[in-house]
Amino acid sequence: MDGRPERMKLEVTALKKYSLGIDFGTLSARALLVEVDSGREVATSVSDYRHAVIDEALPATGAKLPPDWALQDPQDYLDSMAACVRDVMRQSGVDAADVVGIGIDFTACTMLPIDASGAPLCFDAAWKANPHAYVKLWKHHAAQPEANRINETAERTGQDFLKRYGGKISSEWFFAKALQILDEAPEVYKAADRLMEAGDWVVLQLTGRETRNACTAGYKAMWEKASGFPPNEYFRALDPGFEHVVDEKMSRDIAPIGAKAGELTQEMAALLGLKAGTAVAVANVDAHVAVPAATVTREGIMVMIMGTSTCHMVLGREPKIVEGMCGYVEDGILPGFFGFEAGQSCVGDHFAWFTENCVPASYEREAQAAGISVHDLLSKKAAALKPGQSGLLALDWWNGNRSVLVDADLTGLMLGFSLNTRPEEMYRALIEATAYGTRVIIDAFQNNGVAVDEIVACGGLPEKNELLMQIYADVTNREFKVAESAQTCALGSAMWGAVAAGAANGGYDDINEAAAKMARVKDRTFRPNAEAHAVYDRLFREYLLLHDHFGRGANDVMKRLKAIREEQS
């Protein structure tokens, strides 16, 4: 590392303390073991969920699921966690006693009904045939009718909380999903002792103690530090049986970000190959833990986690109302700040869809002949195009629109096709559309008093798609820095794990210290090209016209088509 003799290095290593981050994604869990003092990533391991996303049929019965459903099996979380944690410990050779803290982050709102013992209802033979007994994954979009009711009722009864969330609650959020259970499976709702975020449920498994983290409570369950949850009368207005949802099925005891949830139980320590008593942080949201891991601990710097979807986070000192944002929560990302969050519900998923459905066999053969991947071939061809050269323009709504329109019923659009249109042009148009979607979000923040002076990207896309990063820089006319870690979520969780441990136990006492020591950005950044930006500026105006026409009610054709689609399915 630096020329010191081998033996000294070993001694230094022996003094090291480690922190473990576990990032629960949409398809897999990832464990990352990190040196507390340097942030050096010692070992990482990924374990795919056995059932991945359950969106076609329930494995237990084979019964077909309706459109827009997306479930998971919570046993997969435990199994994948055990597999990847054991693997990093094995790889690293680190002594479990030197792991000072554990942090976990999770997709959100990903929630499930559990019984009084903390076991998921779907583990019970009596309930395993009922799809409502399973985890409803963040991208379960079938609670849109409930979300509509939540929004209409909130407007009608003048609820304050709406304004914190850009005026609209998403079908992805906690109460929409909870209300769908009550609507469609009141027996499941009744049988559930509690309804819980999956992240909090995993912490419950790890520590034996129930905690509810402020981040998901704030961002996904309309809770705020000052006033708590919406009043019971509001829930009653949604459904008389829903009046006491908070007291009967949840908890008003909300744990702040960075707090220690408890200590690892004997049983879980054995399962994971760790030491009982290790500090465990309260759960957090995958996106949010990436903020300090991307070096950001102050206002004005947007962190974008870019993967299958993109999450945009900025810290600010004051509450601000921004249309269609996913919410602002006091202390929701870092203590002492209002954490603003927006999102694009489909980014990398567009490219995966495209690669699976629209890349012709001739391209596969061309890639094979050139000894490169289909994705690299597409990128190479797309990179050779100039902005606007394809004549194509798309709306990046293959999975609805989260910010700023908050509408899961919007669908994708592409126009400008000619008989000369080639796959790489469509591919590039999809990338560009997601960049325009990001610009809409940045502009919404800026125009409403939430400064976005710098941007740091992280997640899978910045690691593997330089063309995309350059297009984002050109479309937004901003420099994009990239977090050094390829796994900022897991790193962020490990940082929070170190904070849960505290300095006295070899961790840190606050997240600023942790970020200063453990987080970095790469030297390589993406700077806008003025000429490209000038063209993208014109194209963005066209995007906005379409965005507003189809997204703000001038022509609700997308919703009507979706309604016909559902009738015919």
Add this chain to the structure above:
Amino acid sequence: MDGRPERMKLEVTALKKYSLGIDFGTLSARALLVEVDSGREVATSVSDYRHAVIDEALPATGAKLPPDWALQDPQDYLDSMAACVRDVMRQSGVDAADVVGIGIDFTACTMLPIDASGAPLCFDAAWKANPHAYVKLWKHHAAQPEANRINETAERTGQDFLKRYGGKISSEWFFAKALQILDEAPEVYKAADRLMEAGDWVVLQLTGRETRNACTAGYKAMWEKASGFPPNEYFRALDPGFEHVVDEKMSRDIAPIGAKAGELTQEMAALLGLKAGTAVAVANVDAHVAVPAATVTREGIMVMIMGTSTCHMVLGREPKIVEGMCGYVEDGILPGFFGFEAGQSCVGDHFAWFTENCVPASYEREAQAAGISVHDLLSKKAAALKPGQSGLLALDWWNGNRSVLVDADLTGLMLGFSLNTRPEEMYRALIEATAYGTRVIIDAFQNNGVAVDEIVACGGLPEKNELLMQIYADVTNREFKVAESAQTCALGSAMWGAVAAGAANGGYDDINEAAAKMARVKDRTFRPNAEAHAVYDRLFREYLLLHDHFGRGANDVMKRLKAIREEQS
């Protein structure tokens, strides 16, 4: 055939007379030899043009062509004609002396500049490097600025002819193309002794006599039987150098449909393996000759030729103004009728584009494993879908819109994409979009007093795509009959060849007689399904909303994107 002894059959055969139809399509020429008394198709042969469509670079120089150009090399017409005519004569064993007449049909407006000897300018070494010296194919769309000028000037100076063409002249037509030559290559314009429809040019080659057919003059060059061409002042208003375009570069001597143009020259007879002196009909348009070949010789029955593009023709007894039709011409299809024509500039081309660019390798493998073609696999999957089940809706404008919007600068659109969208859904949405486009045209005719009581389809698509035909029936709520001949254009040309020969020479004296003897429809027809139609009726309303929004100026995004595309190319 019917049990008569072999020797009698040979004797009967020896008494037979034959007619030869030659159909010049976009990519090939097809010859069809037909028994005059029965319409029996004795032999057919296709010969691809060596240079196909010249739309990327000029073969003579390698110079890149601008976007929207589409040229052809007239030598290809002669070479392919010789190849396919010789082949049908060889195949059939028919004595050239028993071929009583020849008819040809051509794409239109497909035009070229020629010298005083009748040779194309591009055959001359002095001109062969100039793209304007070549044939401008019907789908050459680069004369849109000239078409715009033609329309604006006609409106400003109150020209009558506009109303006959639905209010707008297309960039595909004769004077737009001629004016583009004058604009961009005045030296070519000046050097040209004449500008001529390619069909008339081939007849000139066959007979040594110049004729100008009433059909293309009427449908593509603003000529009408009663008043002739627009006045010279109008052409002067377009450009002072264009004032005498008709007298200097064309002819006012227009030959009626069904007339004999002349007789086959010795030289061409030798080239084609036919007999000198054989009657040759005046040239005709490919689509129009199909009308009698589809059995239609009276008003109220729409003939649709469905191939790469679709042409819709109806006969009527009175002139009627219909928005965006390609024109009505007195005696333009059949003598004694006003011939109404509309068109969709891209139909089968959509599916070819899709198959080439959007069918993934996995489908190719699946088709291979099932031992069927990719197209059959797609059709099978698409046929399993219900109307509206995909949630997709498209505008069938991959090659602009001919009727009713007459706008080559419109481009294709598809919306309703989700992450579950599959290739067969996109494929079916493209088929449906072309069916909606047809319904717009039928409705425009009906709503403006041109009755469409029945429909007979012909061309390549009805032969090979039953799913498409059923969707057309369901969308339009009409029965679709299908012409028996798989090559109605060539059959129609052969019928007109028989009429050019006349009854005295073994042909017919008029087209009604020829149609009664030589043309038929198939037993299998496509009848609408009421349930499917009810859904398509709702989807059609959505199509219309998008059609009018993007096609009638509410949002000209397609044109602006095309302008940016051209800047960036």
